[in-house]
Amino acid sequence: MNRKTLVLPALVGLLAPALAACGGAGDGGGDDAIAVGTTDVFSTSPEVPAPFDPAFAYDAGSWNILRQTFQTLMASPRGDGEPEPDAAQKCGFTDTGNERYECTLRKGLKFADGKPLTATDVKFSIERVRDMKIKDSTGSSSLMANVDAIETRGDRGIVFHLKSADATFPYKLATPVAGVVSSEHYEKKKLRPGFDIDGSGPYTAKQEVKGNTLVKTVFSKNPNYKGAYKLKSDKIELRDYASTEAMGKALKDGDIDMMTRTMSPEQIKQLDENPGNNIDLVETPGLEIRYLGFNTEATTVKSKAVRQAMAQVVDRGALAAGVYGDAAEPLYSLVPATVVGHTNSFFNKYGNPSTAKARNLLQKADISTPVKLTLHYTTDHYGPGTKKEFQVLQKQLNASGLFDVSIKGEGWTTFRPAEQKGAYDVYGMGWFPDFPDPDSFVSPFLNTDNFLNSPYANPTIIDELIPNSRREADRLSASKSIQRIQDIVAEDVPFIPLWQGKQYIAARDDITGVEWALNSASSLQLWELGRGVSD
The missing domain is CATH 3.40.190.10 (Periplasmic binding protein-like II)
Known part of the structure; x- marks a missing residue:
């Protein structure tokens, strides 16, 4: 079926x-x-x-x-x-x-x-x-x-x-x-x-390793386990594939029973329309987000006006639909739309994409155009759609005439340490929450010792709003502080949220x-x- x-x-x-x-x-x-x-x-x-x-x-x-x-x-x-x-x-x-x-x-x-x-x-x-x-x-x-x-x-x-x-x-x-x-x-x-x-x-x-790379992990039931989970199978094999095409072929040929992270947009569309005999496509809600991050101390993007102008130009709807189809939706905050406390802060501030508004922001700040930037992304960590995503961003920003953008991809083992050392002025990242709570979309980015090693630090967020939100056992009551944080981020633009994935x-x-x-x-x-x- x-x-x-x-x-x-x-x-x-x-x-x-x-x-x-x-x-x-x-x-x-x-x-x-x-x-x-x-x-x-x-x-x-x-x-x-x-x-x-x-x-x-x-x-x-x-x-x-x-x-x-x-x-x-x-x-x-x-x-x-x-x-x-x-x-x-x-x-x-x-x-x-x-x-x-x-x-x-x-x-x-x-x-x-x-x-x-x-x-x-x-x-x-x-x-x-x-x-x-x-x-x-x-x-x-x-x-x-x-x-x-x-x-x-x-x-x-x-x-x-x-x-x-x-x-x-x-x-x-x-x-x-x-x-x-x-x-x-x-x-x-x-x-x-x-x-x-x-x-x-x-x-x-039990792992199978070739060189310094994991090839397969065999999970076997732990007879000593006492806990919350009821195991439906005694043995699971997790097999690593170099590409989505190889993984898809393995499923089609019957070599594997299931595939997940990370399927390509084309693969999802094909499986949705014509999955093949005895193969099901299951769609589940997701909290994955993608965003641009800034080294706010870098000369090219130190001015808030440059970052705001980029936020004003980016067309999230065209980006999500053009690269990921139905598998992604535009995102206007670091906090996804299905999480309590979400507000569309970036849309509320910038509205629809507008070159004229972006040009006005740069002119008021006396920023010469076009602003020359390099957008960095990782080639092997978030799936095969990443390169196309950055090509679309490059085209959107350059089409405004306000930016002269080039893009550069690096493998994750190079990209991640370089980002943490502040080597990139602008970079693309994805985020999967530590847990399904708004705090997990705020603190890791904006608190002291954040995981990006970002130099952006807003005292109101760090000293007042994050602590206030964490005091609330009723997480709905934390929404007021969480929403204020999102509004500050939309004003200061240390990040530009792009899309939320299924x-x-x-x-x-x-x-x-x-x-x-x-x-x-x-x-x-x-x-x-x-x-x-x-x-």
Whole structure:
């Protein structure tokens, strides 16, 4: 049967964390491994020595490996909503100010190697990340930077004392950064190099590596796992492909059962219109965003007027439709449209694209035109549509006569360190949220020690609005602060939001649970996959 399945979106960020408890995992399926394709590339290098160490990994691809293998105190639920206990039996704030968070671990927790997992291991793991004694530049440690002190109470009790109120802390404890590691396998002050993984999550992992690049990961059911997830299959193979074409051919030929990140726009369109025998295309709501970032200290874009003029010229609708078709929608804020607190700040300020308005902005600031710029992008991290996207941006900006834009692509291992060092005046990036809450689209970009190493720092945002938003346990009540942040960003333009993406999975129709295999934050939940009867 050929069909397209649409998984309807849910409004995210509404539910507040609370004390909760949940049951254990059930039995998995048989030994027939389900093969899943991906174009994510995992390689080790001096810049990326430890792609699967929770203290280093901070990208969607690596996190999708870690989510299957490392256990966290809290976990993302099947659908979007507040986190639920995983390694914990229960967790919750025990003060009125959201500054003290307490958890009780499940009884009898063990690592995959059979060693007991206790509160001491949790303390070790979080402090290992928080203390930033491991010199990394990924930004992952920022998620635990607000932890002031951790105390254990016996083998199962643990208390987090926060430096300031943070109602989003349970969400952060559900990210792989908070993955529980053992001091027998992970050193306190040193990253664990390579691809080896030792955790207590639903699966163990065995990797096939060629040179310094991962080729395949085999996930096998962890018999010692006690947590929130019920495994539908005992074995999953995640296979890495060099291109979307190779991955698509593997699905068509029956070599894999499912493919996901990252499918090309052309592939999605073809599968939607003519998927082939026994292949289904599943569309799910997504929170992926793409944006332009600025080194606001660089001479070419230091003037706010230049950045504003670019925001005034860019035609997001033409960009999204021309490159990604129905798979993307124009975005007018860093906060996606389906997240509570979103406001169309850039549209409210700039309206429809206008060369005349952009020229006026530059003239008032006494900026000579055309402004010469280079837009940098990564060639191998966000999918095959990226180059075309930047060609469209180049054409739009140059057609105004106000800019003289060239574009340049680099591989991710070169691009990412260069961006962090401030080598690029203007650059393109994508973002998959750490968790489905507006804070995850604001703090990583605008707070101190942001993951981009951006020099832009607005005191009102950092000292007032972000702290205010985090005090609100009712996330709807945080909207006022979040909306003010978006308006300030539209005025100062340290970033230009471009588009918000949908997500797609293609799978053979005897694979069950596909609609749950990728949540809105682009987290793979491979334990949801099973084999059924083809209909």
